[in-house]
Amino acid sequence: MRALTWHGTHDVRVDNVPDPQVINPRDAILKITSTAICGSDLHLYDGAIPGALPGDVLGHEFMGEVVETGKGSTLKKGQRVVVPFTISCGGCFHCKIQQYSACENSNPAEKQDMSATLYGHPMAALFGYSHLTGGYSGGQAEYVRVPFSDVGPIVIPDHLEDDQVLFLSDILPTGWMGAENAEIQPDDTVAVWGCGPVGLFAVQSALVMGASKVIAIDHYPHRLELAKQLGAEVINFKTTNVREALMEMSGGIGVDAVIDAVGMESHGFAVDNMIDMVKQKVGMGADRASALKQAILAVRPGGRVSIPGVYGGMTDKFPLGALMEKGLKVNSGQTHVQKYTQPLLEKIEDGTLDTTFLISHRLPLEDAARGYKNFREQQNSWTKVILKPGMEKEGAG
Amino acid sequence: MKHKQEAGIAGGLVAVGLAVGTAAFGIFLGRRHSGGNDDAPQFARRSNQAEHALVGRSVTIRKPAAELYEYWRDFCNLPEFMENVEKIAKQGGPTGGAVWKVKAPGGGTIALKTEIAEEVENKRIAWRSVEGSDIEIMGEVRFSPAPGDRGTRVSLRIEYDAPGGAVGRSIAKAFLREPEVQARHDLKRFKMLMETGEIATSAHRRSETREAKQQENA
Incomplete structure (x- = not known):
C-alpha cells in the first residue's frame, strides 16, 4: 500500500x-x-x-x-x-x-x-x-x-x-476538552492562545459552554478572521501588547480562564522564547513555552489554566511564582x-x-x-x- | 559492624581527599537505606542487603486474585507473557518440578530446573531452582488486594545467583537479559493479557510479532 x-x-x-x-x-x-x-x-x-x-x-x-x-x-x-x-x-x-x-x-x-x-x-x-x-x-x-x-x-x-x-x-475533542478544562462559568471571559484548528475548536466550544466573552490570540490574519467568524474577539500579538490588551478587555480584572492551544513550538518575540528557540535547535531540548508563560501571567488570581497544546519535555524559566501566588488551577493532558x-x-x-x-x-x-x-x-x-x-x-x- | 568500622576510618580520612569523603557519604547513604524503617518492599530500597541479586516489581490488575493465581499456577502459561522463556515443561511429582527453556544471547537456550517451594492458595506461589539447573534462582509471586478496591496487587520477586560470585552473577545477568527490565516487562504483559485478553504490539504484520520471532528462534 x-x-x-x-x-x-x-x-x-x-x-x-x-x-x-x-x-x-x-x-x-x-x-x-x-x-x-x-x-x-x-x-x-x-x-x-x-x-x-x-x-x-x-x-x-x-x-x-x-x-x-x-x-x-x-x-x-x-x-x-x-x-x-x-x-x-x-x-x-x-x-x-x-x-x-x-x-x-x-x-x-x-x-x-x-x-x-x-x-x-x-x-x-x-x-x-x-x-x-x-x-x-x-x-x-x-x-x-x-x-x-x-x-x-x-x-x-x-x-x-x-x-x-x-x-x-x-482536534474537535481536543478543543472541547481544552474548553472543558477551563471550567467555564456563565460570566467568564476566556482567552485562547493559538488559532490553529485546536484553538479554533476551543473558541467554538467555549462559546457553546456559555462563556460571555472569548478572546483569541494569534498573528495570522486569516486565522484571526476565522476566530472572529465564530464569535470571538481577537488580538494580534504581533502588533498588540497581549497582557495589556487582555487587562483592558476584561475591565482590569484579568481573564478568568486561559487556554494554551499553542504548545511546545510557540512563536513569540520575547527574549526568553528566542533563547528557548536556540536551545531547541541545538538539541538542548527545552520546550518553548512562551504562550503558556504569557497565559499564566495574564489570567486573574484564582483563575484556571487549560493546556491542550502539546509539550514533550522540560521548559525553562517557568513562572512558578505566579502560578502559586495567584492560586491558579491547571488542567491538562492528551x-x-x-x-x-x-x-x-x-x-x-x-x-x-x-x-x-x-x-x-x-x-x-x-x-x-x-x-x-x-x-x-x-x-x-x-x-x-x-x-x-x-x-x-x-x-x- | 563492618560498615561502622569503615565509616569510622573513612571519617578520619575525610580531610585527605574528596574521593574518600565521597565514599564515606556513600556508606552513610547505604546505611540510611539498609535499615528498612519503612513499608516499602525490600527490592525498592536503594541498596538491598540480600545475599543474591534481587529484582522485583508490582503491578495492579483489575481482576480477582483467584483468577490471576489460577493462571500463574499453571507454569505452562508463563511463556505467553515471559518474553525470554520459550517453553516450560512440567515434570510432575509432588514438588511441582518444571524445566524452563530460556533464551540466551546468540540464539541458544539454557535450562532452569525448578520446583515449587511454597504455595498459598490465591495469595502466593514461590519456586526455586534444584540440582542441575544452569542458574540458581528463587522466584515468588504474591497476590494481595490493591489499595482502594482497584483489583489485585501482583508482586514478582526474583533472587538469582550463579556459581562463581560476581563473575557468575554477571553471566547470569547476561543470560537472563537484564532481569530487572525483563521482570518489569513480563509483569506488564501479564497485566495486559489478564485485563484485555491480548498483549499489545505495534507490529504492522504478523511476521513482526514477538511470537513469530520466538518461533524462528526455536
Missing part, C-alpha cells in the same frame, strides 16, 4: 509499505477514506518529538471503512468509522475512569520505559506518533491496523460526510478522545458544532509531503489539510 512515512526533519515521503494485518483478536483493519495532517504532526516534522524512526507511518486523524476484523472486534465489515488517536484498552483502571489517554495496556511493554523515565509513568499509545507512544503505524495511508477496535472507533451514520466527522478523531466522541457526534448532527469551516485544502494522499510543507510554511492560508487516498493526483491524469 501507499503511506506517508517519516524519514527525518522536514523529510516525509509517500512510499510503498506492506499492508497491515490483523494481529490481535480485538484488531480491525480499515481502508482509509479521509485523513488529516495535525498541528502535532508538525512537531514530528520539525524533529521536536524524540523517538520517531525512519520509515514510520504518520497520521493520527483518520477514518475509513472496516475491511477486516479480528474475532474479538465488535465492528462489521463495511461500517464507516472514525478512530480516536489515543489507543485505549477500555479495561484498565484509567480507562474505567475515562482517562483514556493514560491507558495502561495499549503501549507495548518494551516501549513503556521511555515515557516512564521521562514522565514518571508510561502513557497510552497513540497512532503514528513516534515510539515514545508505542510506535503504532498511523493512518496517513491506504490501510491501517486498529487495535482495541471494540473500544475506540465510532460508527458514523450514512448521512454525515467525512468532512463533518473526521475531526472527532482528535485528550481522552473516547469519552467525547459520542456526545460530540450528537452535537455535529444537531448543528451545534460545525467542523468544516477550517478545512482549507483537500489533497490526494500522494501529495502529502506538499501538504506538510505548506501547512508548516503557509500557516495563514493552509489552516487544515485533508488527505484522500482515493483522490486523483493533480495533473496526473
Whole structure:
C-alpha cells in the first residue's frame, strides 16, 4: 500500500509499505477514506518529538471503512468509522475512569520505559506518533491496523460526510476538552492562545459552554478572521501588547480562564522564547513555552489554566511564582478522545458544532509531503489539510 | 559492624581527599537505606542487603486474585507473557518440578530446573531452582488486594545467583537479559493479557510479532 512515512526533519515521503494485518483478536483493519495532517504532526516534522524512526507511518486523524476484523472486534465489515488517536484498552483502571489517554495496556511493554523515565509513568499509545507512544503505524495511508477496535472507533451514520466527522478523531475533542478544562462559568471571559484548528475548536466550544466573552490570540490574519467568524474577539500579538490588551478587555480584572492551544513550538518575540528557540535547535531540548508563560501571567488570581497544546519535555524559566501566588488551577493532558466522541457526534448532527469551516485544502494522499510543507510554511492560508487516498493526483491524469 | 568500622576510618580520612569523603557519604547513604524503617518492599530500597541479586516489581490488575493465581499456577502459561522463556515443561511429582527453556544471547537456550517451594492458595506461589539447573534462582509471586478496591496487587520477586560470585552473577545477568527490565516487562504483559485478553504490539504484520520471532528462534 501507499503511506506517508517519516524519514527525518522536514523529510516525509509517500512510499510503498506492506499492508497491515490483523494481529490481535480485538484488531480491525480499515481502508482509509479521509485523513488529516495535525498541528502535532508538525512537531514530528520539525524533529521536536524524540523517538520517531525512519520509515514510520504518520497520521493520527483518520477514518475509513472496516475491511477486516479480528474475532474479538465488535465492528462489521463495511461500517464507516472514525478512530480516536489515543489507543485505549477500555479495561484498565484509567480507562474505567475515562482517562483514556493514560491507558495502561495499549503501549507495548518494551516501549513503556521511555515515557516512564521521562514522565514518571508510561502513557497510552497513540497512532503514528513516534515510539515514545508505542510506535503504532498511523493512518496517513491506504490501510491501517486498529487495535482495541471494540473500544475506540465510532460508527458514523450514512448521512454525515467525512468532512463533518473526521475531526472527532482528535482536534474537535481536543478543543472541547481544552474548553472543558477551563471550567467555564456563565460570566467568564476566556482567552485562547493559538488559532490553529485546536484553538479554533476551543473558541467554538467555549462559546457553546456559555462563556460571555472569548478572546483569541494569534498573528495570522486569516486565522484571526476565522476566530472572529465564530464569535470571538481577537488580538494580534504581533502588533498588540497581549497582557495589556487582555487587562483592558476584561475591565482590569484579568481573564478568568486561559487556554494554551499553542504548545511546545510557540512563536513569540520575547527574549526568553528566542533563547528557548536556540536551545531547541541545538538539541538542548527545552520546550518553548512562551504562550503558556504569557497565559499564566495574564489570567486573574484564582483563575484556571487549560493546556491542550502539546509539550514533550522540560521548559525553562517557568513562572512558578505566579502560578502559586495567584492560586491558579491547571488542567491538562492528551485528550481522552473516547469519552467525547459520542456526545460530540450528537452535537455535529444537531448543528451545534460545525467542523468544516477550517478545512482549507483537500489533497490526494500522494501529495502529502506538499501538504506538510505548506501547512508548516503557509500557516495563514493552509489552516487544515485533508488527505484522500482515493483522490486523483493533480495533473496526473 | 563492618560498615561502622569503615565509616569510622573513612571519617578520619575525610580531610585527605574528596574521593574518600565521597565514599564515606556513600556508606552513610547505604546505611540510611539498609535499615528498612519503612513499608516499602525490600527490592525498592536503594541498596538491598540480600545475599543474591534481587529484582522485583508490582503491578495492579483489575481482576480477582483467584483468577490471576489460577493462571500463574499453571507454569505452562508463563511463556505467553515471559518474553525470554520459550517453553516450560512440567515434570510432575509432588514438588511441582518444571524445566524452563530460556533464551540466551546468540540464539541458544539454557535450562532452569525448578520446583515449587511454597504455595498459598490465591495469595502466593514461590519456586526455586534444584540440582542441575544452569542458574540458581528463587522466584515468588504474591497476590494481595490493591489499595482502594482497584483489583489485585501482583508482586514478582526474583533472587538469582550463579556459581562463581560476581563473575557468575554477571553471566547470569547476561543470560537472563537484564532481569530487572525483563521482570518489569513480563509483569506488564501479564497485566495486559489478564485485563484485555491480548498483549499489545505495534507490529504492522504478523511476521513482526514477538511470537513469530520466538518461533524462528526455536
